[in-house]
Amino acid sequence: MVAGIVIHLNDPEVIYTGTQDGLYRSANRGNSWERLTYPKTGASPWTFMFRPGDPSLMYLGTALEEMYRSTNGGAPS
Secondary structure, eight states, X not given: OEEEEEEOSSOTTOEEEEETTEEEEXXXXXXXXXXXXXXXXXXXXXXXXXXXXXXXXXXXXXXXXXXXXXXXXXXXX
């Protein structure tokens, strides 16, 4: 089940989606996906937001009411 999806503000090729299985990123408009890790496992990512005016700052909200911040646009580290 897809719970949330967002397209990167400056690069429409890059899409993030949250599912009950975790967080995924596509760098080619959804043709292929890579699973990303974030600090807490077991918490489904539900919502994403890029900060207007600063696409390197991305926020992730989980089903357990947790909030995470990425300072590199959500790119894998």
